[in-house]
Amino acid sequence: MNQEAMSLEPQLEQEPDREAVPLDPHEMLYVPLRRRFTSEYVTNEEGRKELLIHFGYNEVSFDEPDLFAFGETLIQQDQFMAGSATAWSTGEPYAWERVKRLLEALLGEEFLTREPPGKPPTESEFHRRLMETEAQRDAPTEPLWWNPDCPQVMERLTGRPLELGYLETVLSVHRVAHPALDAEGRHVGEMNVFPDAMRMKIPTEWRMCQYPGSRYRNEALMNMTAFKAMSRYWKPMMQGLLDVREEFLRRYPLLPDGRWRMGDLHALACDVLALPTLLLMRGNAPVPNGTLEPVLSSIFRVTDGVRMVLAYLLFLPERPMPYDTPITPAELYRFVEYGNFFVSGRGVCAGPQPMVEELFATLMEGKPVTGAPPAVPEWNADIPAAVDYGQLGLQLYALQFNLWSYMCRAYEVIREALLPVEDEPGSVLSRLRERIERDWDTLLPTRLEQAVQRDWAEARYIEMFDRAQRGMRGFREDALVRLRDVFTPARDGMDARTRTLLRGLLHARVGALSGTRRNALDTVADAIADFLAIERPVLRALDDVQRQVNALLQRPHPERKLTSEDLALQHRLRVGTFGVLPYLMDVFREEMGIAIEITEATTHCSLVGN
Template identity: 40%
Template sequence: MESRESCSVQDSLGQERGAGWLGADDELIFPKHKRVFAQYVTGEGGVTELRLYYGDKEISFDEPELFEFGEGLAKQPRFIAGTATTWGPNYEWPRIRELLEQLVDEGVLQRATAEAEPELPASREPSRPSPLPPAPCAVPRTWLEAEALIPELTGRPLELGYLELVLPLYRIPHVAMDAEGRQVGEGNVFPKALRVEVPTEWRACPHAGSRYQHERPMNVSALKSMRAHWKQMMVALLRVREVYLQKFPRARQQWTVGDLHCLSALVLSIPGYLMLRAQDRVENGQLHPVLSSMYRVTDGVRMVMHHMLFSEDLEPTLPLHAPMTSAELYAYAERNDIFISDHGVCAGPRAMIEEFLRVIMDGQEIEDAASVELAPEVEAALNDLDQVFEYVLHGLQAYSVVFSRWPAMTRSYEQLVPIVAEWADDRARPFQERMERSLTFLRMLTRQNTEERRLKREQVYVEMYARSANALHTTEVDESLKERIAPIAVGNDAAAGASLHTLLKRRFDGIRGADDAAIARMTAVLMDYFRREQAIVRASAEIQQNINQLLGRQPPSRPLTGTDLAIHYRLLEAVYTAEHLATVGGHLPYLTDDLEEQLQLRIVVTGDAIDISPRIHA
């Protein structure tokens, strides 16, 4: 038995206390047994296993004759050791004793003692203090203030007309206030710097499973709001579901990971669309709580799909076309602790979550739906779903294009580091160390550590882009993402390459190892990256133009640059610790920043030109 590293329960264990120390009449306690949940999974070699997940421990049974023992164990808060022989046929006490002894030694079970205190039901526990630090933002902000807000957050300017390129659609509503005075993102507001103080009741979680009486509490205030609006939420979700199925009718037969990712993005983007459009805008603080509550419950689906697509730290990733059921979705969330966030746990009872999944995936009819009258604000929002969906599809295209830069940039670092590694001169050392730190950060903390992973991510982006283009019926439908962001020389490319070669040669002149061949290789790697970034900038700007037209928003006054897109990295820094960021100079790695700061260059990449010149200091 190991901590969430999975091990099989065997029948020859070698206990440190010596075999046979547990008596059949001894009483055993399974502390917080409601926290354990059992799942049958297919292990290596196609063998069925029963796994019990319990806090940080994973108990695996790969012998079918022990499955009933495992199921019985999960049901027992307290039992006499010898009764475990009755949980399955032909269980002999010596073997069962060894299993129970191992579970005691691993801290799963405890021997009952006179001093043992009864477990206090979570429902009787007093309120808990907030797990959140003091809110950093004194007054609610809105992304309509982007041109003032983004410089405050990142130190770099950006026009509102480029917002959807630096902030994924599903995160835009986080900072908004609803009509109940609660932020849509609750305690998970992104970025953290924009969270405001909102009165919130926190309690221990009473729900069976991974969350049960977890050290992190649940947000009772948000749950109360959700219960109050549940029927309207479910009726509204059915309407959203039907709009989705009109665009993607194959989902009626089988939902896929890609379907659920797109459907959840549709639900999550309703508040953002309403609050960003120029006409009939919903002002901050006026968003109906049905829409904000619908956002919160659906964001759980979006997070699970994101993990399935991109996070191999949990399990092998899945492609967009992988089929998915509500039971599989729930089981994945449980065994991978997705119900548990950095500061709290999901407050929704299992019954509510399962009802929600049956409605959104299976189209389950709502009891007394005919009597449910939607609030006028909710009805008005649902009447605009076609426009919201167009907004989402453009946004998913933008996401696919912009995020394609991560794998490309990591590959460029991997090519640059070996080139400069052999340069033997103290003048080259700061640049060498900066390149190595940035590459290490990308490999270790951004899930870009292998080419296999990068290729999988890129395939997700390719398919996500294609699904959106097909649904939009755009003129670019026949042009794949790979074609749109291919590194093609345009405009002043030849002059930019020559300028870069000259500047690099001048900067590293006289350094042993930095000969003409090395400088030429370095120039080739960098120009390839700049061409890729240029194509990404060009494609992003075209997509953003469609979004701005849809919202009735004024177009930006200046061209988009690669450095503008890097604002996305600055906003993402909120999810990393100060210790992690300190290793790369306080910011996520961005190749242009490294070159500008270390080599004193000025690099501007637009869709039409690549301008590289010496930095002029004032």
């Protein structure tokens, strides 16, 4: 599934931007990928009815009622003579000049072609290149797994060891199980394993998708190996989803009209993922790597797609959908189909529409499994603990990612301070400004350089953090922790000392400055100090939640304090992925020779080598 869906809505009644191709009414036209077309009627912002035709990432909009018949007829054709389209009207025939403009625009957008389609392909250039890259990829030849080898694995991946008891603080719970192998020898996360450096090369059967809709003959192919496993275990998978759903609804009731809150559905998906993760990660009798039931790995794979779609929708301010936004199975399917979430950079979803709809109906409406009920598995008794684990994971997720949003705010302040400063090329200050600019470019795909995105995301994290606590077994209202309180810096003596110390260290590295350059450097120091004043209480809150995770999983909590360097491992794990964030403290170590590391109670800043 893909989270970067874009749309194009050409105004077909206007001249296209590119020069129109002359068209003869006797010319034969072809619709090469007709089965990829999907259509719907919507009401636009002006309150008028529109016909939208979706074609991959493109859309064509018909907002004139007399053209609705034209659009509806168009998507039923494999080929037609251009002039025949004048008769697609339900009333008087369309004028040829009008139809000609429409068809020329569609040719320009490659909805139509003049050439008849050749033999349907079975492979694609895109997939061939993907497989070439895969063949050259440096991959482990032996399984790497977190439990109990987290310190060694993390050091191999990032250069820094990490105790197992801090893993969920660094790696989101919904991603922890990705590199595990199931009893069929396949990664739980299949091709989407995170971090990718833990993904082995495992033989996989690929096939071009022939399902109608956005996936039809896409250049990214279907993973048939995973699909065949899912098909074998479908009924016990659906029963497992029903059992997790039942436990979740004991804690979080549906809306009065029976619909789901979008945020709750996202939380349920995370709790489903937490079930196999808990079995693999618990301290007492964990499921050994390579023996996880394929029912559970298949449940994980199909549900992770649901989680990704909902996370995208929740955090997109252009389409405002806060936590309590109602959602139905039909609406969820529409978002997936028309948003191109069936398509990812490595493959397309292999589940046909009836299976996807059954998945949604089971998860959201409690659709019962047909036939004789499957045997109750042993792991059914672990579902309540898994829901707790998933809710704790959401709390850690909200704390982690809201902190990185605040780090991006610090980047913005530093960048604005340095942009107008002129200094000698190659100087320390000039190198710092250039590094901040490079990092700023890295931030752009995340959109966290935008205040509106940061503010919207924080509002969702606040809802998520609060709601996740309330569903925990044994929750008490007087123990509720509020995210805004966590992110309120304590203006204490340490904060003032840090600010003074950072100013001194920066000036020591840059040398004597005056005027604008000195003020800019002080602004940089203050921005770092302000971020550290927020990061310290966040580290305390993360440690508190991680301690609950460790108690739930029956494993020891680390004796030493969680540090900012530990937390920064998340950025190193994400290198090479879409939306990777730079880590601000790395900038000052690498460009200024200043090392900064904090715990909830201490701040250590020093010149590297001192």
